[in-house]
Amino acid sequence: MVGTLQRNAGPSVTWRLFFVAGWRSYLALFRWLRPSAFIPTVIGVPVVQLIWAVHLGRYLGAYPPDYYVVGNALHACAMAGLFAPAHSIQGERYGGTLTALLATPANRAVMFSGRVLPAVLTGAFTSAVMLGVGTALDWVHVPLGSLPMLGLTLLVTALSCSACGLVVGAVGLRTREATFLANVVLYSMLLLCGVNIPFAWLPGWLAAVGHAMPMSQGIEAARRVLSGAGGAPGLLCWELLKAAVLVLLALYLLQVLERGSREKASLDDV
Amino acid sequence: MTAGRLDRLGTSAGFLARAWRYEMRQLIRTRLYVFLAILLPLIFASMAFYMFRGSGKQDAPMSVALSAALMGMWSSTLLGSGNAITRLRLMQLLEPLVASPRSTFLVTLPFAIATSSLGVYGLLVTLGWSAVLFDMPLHLEHPMLFFVAVPVTVVALGMLGLLMASAFILYPTAQSLANFFEFPVWMLSGMLVPISTLPDPVQKISYLLAPTWGVKALTGAAVGNGSAAEAIGMCLLLTCVYLAITLLLQRRFEWLARSSGTLALQ
Numbered sequence: 001m002v003g004t005l006q007r008n009a010g011p012s013v014t015w016r017l018f019f020v021a022g023w024r025s026y027l028a029l030f031r032w033l034r035p036s037a038f039i040p041t042v043i044g045v046p047v048v049q050l051i052w053a054v055h056l057g058r059y060l061g062a063y064p065p066d067y068y069v070v071g072n073a074l075h076a077c078a079m080a081g082l083f084a085p086a087h088s089i090q091g092e093r094y095g096g097t098l099t100a101l102l103a104t105p106a107n108r109a110v111m112f113s114g115r116v117l118p119a120v121l122t123g124a125f126t127s128a129v130m131l132g133v134g135t136a137l138d139w140v141h142v143p144l145g146s147l148p149m150l151g152l153t154l155l156v157t158a159l160s161c162s163a164c165g166l167v168v169g170a171v172g173l174r175t176r177e178a179t180f181l182a183n184v185v186l187y188s189m190l191l192l193c194g195v196n197i198p199f200a201w202l203p204g205w206l207a208a209v210g211h212a213m214p215m216s217q218g219i220e221a222a223r224r225v226l227s228g229a230g231g232a233p234g235l236l237c238w239e240l241l242k243a244a245v246l247v248l249l250a251l252y253l254l255q256v257l258e259r260g261s262r263e264k265a266s267l268d269d270v
Numbered sequence: 271m272t273a274g275r276l277d278r279l280g281t282s283a284g285f286l287a288r289a290w291r292y293e294m295r296q297l298i299r300t301r302l303y304v305f306l307a308i309l310l311p312l313i314f315a316s317m318a319f320y321m322f323r324g325s326g327k328q329d330a331p332m333s334v335a336l337s338a339a340l341m342g343m344w345s346s347t348l349l350g351s352g353n354a355i356t357r358l359r360l361m362q363l364l365e366p367l368v369a370s371p372r373s374t375f376l377v378t379l380p381f382a383i384a385t386s387s388l389g390v391y392g393l394l395v396t397l398g399w400s401a402v403l404f405d406m407p408l409h410l411e412h413p414m415l416f417f418v419a420v421p422v423t424v425v426a427l428g429m430l431g432l433l434m435a436s437a438f439i440l441y442p443t444a445q446s447l448a449n450f451f452e453f454p455v456w457m458l459s460g461m462l463v464p465i466s467t468l469p470d471p472v473q474k475i476s477y478l479l480a481p482t483w484g485v486k487a488l489t490g491a492a493v494g495n496g497s498a499a500e501a502i503g504m505c506l507l508l509t510c511v512y513l514a515i516t517l518l519l520q521r522r523f524e525w526l527a528r529s530s531g532t533l534a535l536q
Contacts (some may be wrong), residue, residue, distance in 0.1 A: 040450045048453040059463040062325035180301040187310060191317045201324030 014110050022114025025088045026122075028095075042122060046076035046130050053196055054139055063198075065139035070226060071195035073130035074157050074219045077123030081161025081214075082168060082186055084119035085112075086178040089169040093176070102258060109251050112169070116162045116247075123158030124151075142226060149225045149232060156239050157218030163246035164214045170253035174261050185213075194219050214242055282376060289380035290387075297350065297388055306349060307388040311342030311396040318462055319404045331407070333489045335400035337461040340485055342396070343389030343427055344461075345452050350385025351431035352448040354378070365533045374524050375517055378432060386428035390420060411494030419491050419502050423484030426505045429512040430455075430480055436519045460485050480508040 050072045057068040089112075092098040101111075128151075134140040142150065164185060172178030189195065192202070192210035199207040199216075210216050221235035297303040315338035322334055355378065358364040367377050400406040410416045434451060457463070458472065459481035465473050476482045483505040490498030527533050 044450045045452075048450060052453040052457050055457055055467070056321070056463055059467055060321055060325035060327050062321075177301050180305055183302065183305055184309070187313045191313050191320075197317060197320050197324065201320050 014107065017106055017110050018114035019117070021111060022117050025091075025115050026084060026118035028088075028091060042080060042126055043129060046072070046079065046126055047133055049076070050130055050133060057196065066134070066141070066226070067223070068196060069131070069134035069140040070222050071219055073127045073134060074154070074215060074222055075189060075193070075195045076130045077127045077154065077158040078161045078186055078189055078215060080119050080122040080126060081158055082165040082182045083179075084122065085115050085162055085165035086168040086172055086182045088115040089172045090176075090178040093172070098173075102262070108254055108258070112166060112250070112254055113247070115169075116159075116166055119162040119165060120155065120158045123161060124154040127154045127158065140226070143228075146225050146228075150222060153218055153222045153225055153232065153236060156236050156243070157215050157222070160214035160218060160239050160243040160246065163243045163250060166250035167246055167253060170250045170257055173254065173257040174264075189213060189215055192216075212242075214239070214246065217242070285372065285376060286380055289377070290384050293354070293380050293384035294388070297384060303346060303350060303385070303388060306346035307342065307385075307392045308395050310345055311339045311389075311392040312399050314338040314341045315396045315400050316403070319400065330489075330493045330495075331400065331404060332409075332492050333495075334462065335396055335404075335406055336393075336488045336492060337485065338400075339389070339393040339396035340423070340427075340459075340481065340488070341456050341461050342392045343386060343424070344431075344455055344459075344481060346389055346392070347382065347386040347427045347431040348434065348448050348452055348455075350388075351378075351382040351428070351435035354381035354385075355435055359533075368524055368528070368533055375520050378435070378520070379428075382428040382432035382435065383425065386424045386431065389427070390424055393420065410492050412491045412498060415498045415502070416488065416491035419484070419487035419498060419505075422502050422505050422509075423481075423488060426480035426484050426509045426512075429509050429516065433512045433516045433519070436516055436523055455479065455481055458482065478508070480505050480512065483508065 050069060053068040053072045054065045057063060057065060089098070092101050131140065131142060131150075135142055165182065168178050168181045168185065171181060191197065192206060193213050193216040194210060199210060202210065217235040217239040221232040221239070224230065224232045224235070297307075315335055318334045318338045319331070322329055355364065358367060368374055370377075397406075397408065401408045434448070458465070458468070458476045459479050460476065461481070465476045465482060468476060483501045486496055487498050487501035487505055490496040490501055
């Protein structure tokens with residue numbers, strides 16, 4: 001006779017934990033994905049940011065609009081990438097379910113990685129929509145032949161941002177400041193990652209910080225893909241490497257900070 | 271004015287001052303607001319200076335720094351005003367506050383003014399940051415006008431934030447719309463980019479926004495381009511208009527929220 005334990009063990013539960021639990025956690029972020037909350041956050045804000053950046057860029061007159069469209073379209077994936085994984089842990093805390101969640105024997109790496117996947121897909125989708133908006137407004141030209149490579153670039157950049165969001169979320173296990181941290185990273189990216197300011201305009205040390213942050217190589221790769229210049233695959237490999245390092249760091253932090261939060265009984269702090 | 275009315279006015283003023291102080295204490299203990307009010311304008315100022323210098327645009331450094339500070343002030347006001355109502359809702363305090371005899375407008379006004387007054391600190395920090403890191407000369411053409419323009423702009427931004435946040439009383443999900451208004455107001459108010467670069471019909475909308483006149487008042491007083499006194503007057507006038515609209519909207523939204531029972535919803 002098969003009992004509850006046997007029914008809920010093995011690869012099926014791992015897949016369920018990764019896909020179903022991750023997706024439901026994502027739905028809960030938007031109170032079960034109400035369009036009235038989802039669309040203004042994920043599409044509305046990046047669209048107005050894109051229009052503002054192009055307006056500012058035109059006034060400065062240093063680069064054509066496509067420079068700002070690509071930078072801000074890629075930056076759009078950071079919103080979902082950073083806040084969704086970070087809030088999925090913070091949300092458990094505010095919902096009072098974090099203790100129950102961590103009392104389960106579920107594999108933490110699978111459980112928390114599953115929360116990154118919807119953020120990656122939403123982030124890449126948002127960036128694609130922003131490029132579509134830029135194309136519709138005639139600010140950028142996307143050659144059809146570049147679409148597969150461009151799609152890959154968006155996915156890799158969104159993965160890198162979401163991995164960073166998971167690190168922020170891990171910090172949220174121990175503190176209540178995940179939202180604060182996510183905001184710091186999001187706006188720092190606007191300054192440091194080549195979104196609107198070329199690295200050559202920044203002081204050397206700031207440019208070095210920007211190169212090490214998620215998304216910077218992804219933005220450069222997208223610009224090269226669209227202009228037909230080479231070198232995009234190499235840049236994407238760098239971005240993937242950063243994503244891998246960030247995922248490993250997040251999993252390590254989750255393990256260490258979970259133990260620390262249990263010891264300090266800080267899981268229920270809101 | 272009768273003694274009873276004077277007494278009520280004094281009580282309301284005392285309530286406003288106490289609620290403002292209480293909200294300020296809450297805000298300065300919340301890292302997110304400290305980031306919004308202080309660090310965010312520094313990021314905007316750095317971004318603006320690197321962009322303007324890199325592109326060779328010769329705008330006055332003081333004007334760039336003030337725009338960046340106002341961008342941060344608007345972001346913190348918008349998020350703060352909306353978040354205050356969402357926070358009351360989450361703590362299940364919105365219902366008893368609306369049910370109390372004091373007007374909802376008086377209850378919500380200190381939240382908006384507190385978040386925008388935190389922006390004054392951001393303004394000072396931004397000017398200091400720009401002077402130290404970007405060699406901006408700290409010289410004000412009309413210091414008296416500048417010190418009048420600052421509180422007028424703070425109140426104007428607070429009132430616009432409160433006007434937008436009024437909808438949050440009725441709709442629990444309206445908070446997600448708050449961030450949406452951050453960039454359009456920057457653009458329409460001429461922060462960093464003059465409104466003369468906008469299409470003509472859009473410029474007409476700009477003139478209806480108090481932040482537009484706040485930018486004019488502050489930069490006019492600091493740099494000496496344009497009439498700061500006229501801008502301060504327009505800022506005050508629009509603040510009064512926002513106040514009247516907010517009173518009407520809040521009364522209507524409050525009635526709708528009470529009758530549809532959405533005050534306690536999250």
